[in-house]
Amino acid sequence: MPSHIPSPDRTEEFLCLLTEHEPRLARYATLLIPHLQDSDEVLQEAKLVMWRSFDRFETGTDFGAWARKVVFHQVLKFRRRPSRRLQPFPEETLELLASEIVGLEKELDYRQTALAVCIAKLPDDHRRMISLRYFDENPIEQIATQLGRKTDAVYQSLSRIRRSLHRCISDAIQVQGRSV
Template sequence: MTAIIERCKEGDRKAQFELYQQYSKAMYNICVRIINNLEEAEDILQEAFLSAFRNLDQFKGTSSFGSWLKRIVVNHSINHVKKRRLELVEMEEGRIPDHLDNEGEQDIDLILNIDRIREAIQLLPDGYRIVFSLYLLEGYDHKEISQILNISESASKSQYSRAKKKLKDILKVSL
């Protein structure tokens, strides 16, 4: 992997294309989950790769290239959504709304089709969908999400809890 990155730093178009082929599908899926629009996700993916190639000298190898690229893709995707006037509602510090404090309750035991879940996630409001995707699908913790989105950790946790509840409601209705 180091050799291909070095070739990319030297401007080797074939190496850039190889790197693009290796990572584009996974990075596109991240864009789609965050942006919720296929065409816009394609545009953002291209912008993110261009940015990565332009700034490849900043890649120090302290993390994997995939992790470094993923951060660029996530940031570009989030910035795009923010341009669409994303509004995250912060909940009051230290207060968990009653409808979110149901950790003891069992989850609804349903066998669900992956396509139905994917469609339901796309129906979530932008703020819910982004936090849900970053936390559950991309593996970021709430502290990292709060830094990426410039919100408090409690807002991230609140958005995630609300997203789960809304997702369950959407899935119940579609049965």
């Protein structure tokens, strides 16, 4: 494992670029590897590769494209591991998917922003439930216990909240003249 790191004068440049692009890279990895733990692992490995090879990155070129390429290669490397989970499609399909994701980046950014705005509009108890389920990844049964509710009631509440968020995002997209 190479121990090469960027020169000190490029460390700040790397950190700024990575911070700017990290949400898109995380989304990209998650879309290519649907298991969150696996996509997080791949993204961490990709960041290490980027860090170690940053001296070869040319300032002024497209960091996002370079970083996505690194992530994509780490995805391929992950998929070839004998211990990996079953992947739903072949590498050729993965390559097509990756290029489609790049083409949809602005739309995905807009939807992500709309989702954040819509979540902020939810009542506190709904935001808490969404956070427990989708950010903390708690199982429904644990959420029910935590909230002192029945499991079926939590399922129904989450379903209503998701429909509400979908309507809110759809409305935001229509206002901006974008398609759903």
